[in-house]
Amino acid sequence: MKVGVVFGISEIANPKAFEKKVSEFLMRLANEFEIEGGVFVSSKSDTREVDFKDVDIIVLYPLTGGTENALKEFAYYRKPIVLFGDSFNNSIAAAIELREYFRDNLIPTALVKSFDELKAAILGYDDMKELFNKFLNIRLGLIGRTSTWLINEKFNLPYVHISLKKFYEYYDATTEAEGWKAVEGIVTKARDIKEPQREDLVKTGRMYIGLKKIIQYYKLDGFAIGCFEMLNKLNATPCLALAMLNAEGIPAACEGELNSLLGMLIVRRFFDKPAFMGNIADYGGNHIILAHCTAPLIANYILRSHFESGKGVGIAVSLPKGRASLLKIRGRKAVVAGVEVVGQERSEYRCRTQMKLKIEEAGDFIDGTLGNHHLLVYVDSEELADLLSELGFEVMLY
Numbered sequence: 534m535k536v537g538v539v540f541g542i543s544e545i546a547n548p549k550a551f552e553k554k555v556s557e558f559l560m561r562l563a564n565e566f567e568i569e570g571g572v573f574v575s576s577k578s579d580t581r582e583v584d585f586k587d588v589d590i591i592v593l594y595p596l597t598g599g600t601e602n603a604l605k606e607f608a609y610y611r612k613p614i615v616l617f618g619d620s621f622n623n624s625i626a627a628a629i630e631l632r633e634y635f636r637d638n639l640i641p642t643a644l645v646k647s648f649d650e651l652k653a654a655i656l657g658y659d660d661m662k663e664l665f666n667k668f669l670n671i672r673l674g675l676i677g678r679t680s681t682w683l684i685n686e687k688f689n690l691p692y693v694h695i696s697l698k699k700f701y702e703y704y705d706a707t708t709e710a711e712g713w714k715a716v717e718g719i720v721t722k723a724r725d726i727k728e729p730q731r732e733d734l735v736k737t738g739r740m741y742i743g744l745k746k747i748i749q750y751y752k753l754d755g756f757a758i759g760c761f762e763m764l765n766k767l768n769a770t771p772c773l774a775l776a777m778l779n780a781e782g783i784p785a786a787c788e789g790e791l792n793s794l795l796g797m798l799i800v801r802r803f804f805d806k807p808a809f810m811g812n813i814a815d816y817g818g819n820h821i822i823l824a825h826c827t828a829p830l831i832a833n834y835i836l837r838s839h840f841e842s843g844k845g846v847g848i849a850v851s852l853p854k855g856r857a858s859l860l861k862i863r864g865r866k867a868v869v870a871g872v873e874v875v876g877q878e879r880s881e882y883r884c885r886t887q888m889k890l891k892i893e894e895a896g897d898f899i900d901g902t903l904g905n906h907h908l909l910v911y912v913d914s915e916e917l918a919d920l921l922s923e924l925g926f927e928v929m930l931y
Contacts, residue, residue, distance in 0.1 A: 537588035541600030598623030677759025679789035685904040703743035712738030728838035741774035755784030769845035772827040779829035809909040828886040858914040863903040870931035871914035
């Protein structure tokens with residue numbers, strides 16, 4: 534195992550005062566692991582001299598306080614981090630501040646203050662290497678902008694920001710014949726088609742092809758898209774295109790919400806399941822109604838218009854009944870609840886896919902959750918909560 538090592542020292546401290554401590558630390562660590570680096574950093578510019586792309590774990594040792602801004606730059610590598618602190622020169626104080634920063638960026642991080650603890654932490658992370666690699670190496674994309682009404686959106690992970698202009702280029706380069714071919718099978722399998730006309734379906738097919746090209750060009754594992762911005766430009770929304778992609782195993786979130794995208798990707802990557810991203814439309818003593826105009830095409834469906842605008846192609850999917858979970862992620866916090874999908878609702882005053890979920894103490898759940906959008910996933914709630922905890926989320930399980 535290759536361990537990257539860096540020592541933080543404030544710009545007003547004298548490096549010579551720490552040379553003996555650093556030398557002894559490196560010699561001891563080198564007896565156990567292959568090490569890389571071992572340099573002093575005091576500023577952001579110093580960190581550019583270090584390349585940790587090939588290491589498995591990073592050990593950061595703040596020798597003094599005032600090193601937080603330099604050492605936080607190692608979040609860039611998205612590797613598990615062990616912070617080593619000692620009892621002098623505000624070392625532990627700096628390590629605690631750094632630990633919170635890395636955890637907010639969903640990087641597994643441990644704080645230790647003895648060599649035995651350090652060795653155990655490194656070996657522990659090595660045992661979980663496969664789990665963390667599946668999570669830390671994801672490549673997310675945001676096409677357009679996050680919807681302005683998502684006022685609680687907080688997202689610290691790296692992602693690729695792609696302008697809608699790029700999407701429109703791919704859309705315009707797709708012919709109507711290609712668009713129809715992309716959705717023809719979907720149209721054939723629909724239980725019914727209500728509002729959408731052939732022109733609407735063709736636009737959806739062109740959107741689907743354009744999004745697939747963006748995924749391939751930017752090498753994305755999943756994406757969120759600012760879909761409402763398309764209403765004026767295309768007189769359409771990508772609801773059906775997202776539904777098709779989610780059914781194919783490509784996490785695709787609407788309204789540009791990256792937190793929902795992250796949840797979708799986790800569930801797909803670790804459980805190989807799609808997720809229904811929905812609004813909480815209503816709740817009672819022991820039930821919640823989740824509704825949205827896109828849902829993975831994994832069951833019978835009717836093609837409708839998009840609810841709010843009456844344009845384009847939305848879908849009413851009759852998702853399967855049975856045990857499932859509700860998931861909400863915001864930053865490093867997550868809420869998980871065990872639910873039972875009991876049936877489909879059909880109000881004309883809600884988004885097109887409407888599922889009624891049985892949940893104990895629905896009011897308590899509503900009071901404690903982290904915002905609107907939730908994911909309905911056909912995964913055991915305790916297994917999901919355990920996984921999220923291992924990945925570094927603070928999880929509330931209902």
